[in-house]
Amino acid sequence: MPVSGQSFLQPMRELAQDAGALLMSLFGKVAIEYKGDADLVTQADRASEKMIVERIRKQWPDHDLLGEEGSRTQTGSDFRWYIDPLDGTTNFAHGYPVFCVSLALEHQGKRIAGVIYDPTRQEMFSASLGSGAQLNGKPIHVSRTLRLVESLLATGFPSHKRHKNPNIHFYHQITLRSHGIRRAGSAALDLCYVACGRYDAFWEFNLNPWDTAAGVLMVEEAGGKVTNFSGAPFSIESRQVLATNTLLHTELLHEFKEIFEGRVEGLPSVSEYLAG
Numbered sequence: 001m002p003v004s005g006q007s008f009l010q011p012m013r014e015l016a017q018d019a020g021a022l023l024m025s026l027f028g029k030v031a032i033e034y035k036g037d038a039d040l041v042t043q044a045d046r047a048s049e050k051m052i053v054e055r056i057r058k059q060w061p062d063h064d065l066l067g068e069e070g071s072r073t074q075t076g077s078d079f080r081w082y083i084d085p086l087d088g089t090t091n092f093a094h095g096y097p098v099f100c101v102s103l104a105l106e107h108q109g110k111r112i113a114g115v116i117y118d119p120t121r122q123e124m125f126s127a128s129l130g131s132g133a134q135l136n137g138k139p140i141h142v143s144r145t146l147r148l149v150e151s152l153l154a155t156g157f158p159s160h161k162r163h164k165n166p167n168i169h170f171y172h173q174i175t176l177r178s179h180g181i182r183r184a185g186s187a188a189l190d191l192c193y194v195a196c197g198r199y200d201a202f203w204e205f206n207l208n209p210w211d212t213a214a215g216v217l218m219v220e221e222a223g224g225k226v227t228n229f230s231g232a233p234f235s236i237e238s239r240q241v242l243a244t245n246t247l248l249h250t251e252l253l254h255e256f257k258e259i260f261e262g263r264v265e266g267l268p269s270v271s272e273y274l275a276g
């Protein structure tokens with residue numbers, strides 16, 4: 001039986017808001033620790049996840065969950081939570097105020113509800129399957145930009161496998177064909193900004209399920225489209241995310257194909273540049 005995500009939204013918003021308040025109380029006060037080479041974590045990531053997980057386990061004890069900082073419950077429940085207790089950890093750790101809390105709830109393999117809260121701007125994004133997306137309670141919609149040449153886009157560069165990430169080539173080529181690309185450091189917020197029309201599209205390589213679970217639902221419920229880089233439907237395991245206002249999707253897929261096949265505009269070398 002399909003389950004409505006809507007009834008979960010209010011408790012999810014409360015949870016994200018409380019976790020966001022916790023993050024703000026620690027902002028500027030925590031030390032950087034390392035999970036890997038340039039993969040940062042802070043006490044704030046762990047404290048936020050602990051609070052969220054305790055509350056979920058209390059309110060919905062039979063639900064499964066997956067949290068970025070290691071929380072796992074796998075009992076075969078129909079319900080599964082995806083928790084990013086702090087998306088934008090590198091920003092947070094450096095005192096750069098772009099980060100959020102991201103929560104999504106899945107039922108029988110379908111994401112039915114998602115909330116993303118930016119505590120620095122007090123912006124609460126929420127969406128439930130089939131019922132649209134909202135920012136602070138007001139309906140939001142993707143942009144109406146028709147052409148890449150008139151668009152503002154976003155991308156990101158996860159710390160994981162950064163020596164093998166080809167995204168800088170995509171960054172370069174799409175920069176030449178658009179109004180510009182922002183790289184703010186929180187994939188969940190980037191997806192919200194596509195959903196509310198601040199960006200016309202977003203893409204990223206190598207994301208994890210907790211980075212995308214809520215944001216993809218947000219974009220889809222706001223009238224956008226999300227696929228992998230070949231145009232196949234987005235899957236939570238796919239790691240590639242291309243999210244657009246729908247209108248730009250075909251043009252961006254074409255650009256990606258060109259770049260993957262090596263048809264790119266060159267850059268001047270440093271010595272060419274210096275020679276004028």
Ligand code: 2AM
Nearest residue numbers: 087088089156157158159160185186187
């Ligand atoms: P995080 O802050 O929760 O780690 C930046 O481009 C985006 O990539 C952020 O959303 C960031 O989420 C995510 N990110 C950073 N390191 C990552 C990793 N090792 N694997 C997947 N995503 C990562």
Ligand code: CA
Nearest residue numbers: 068084086087
């Ligand atoms: Ca995180």
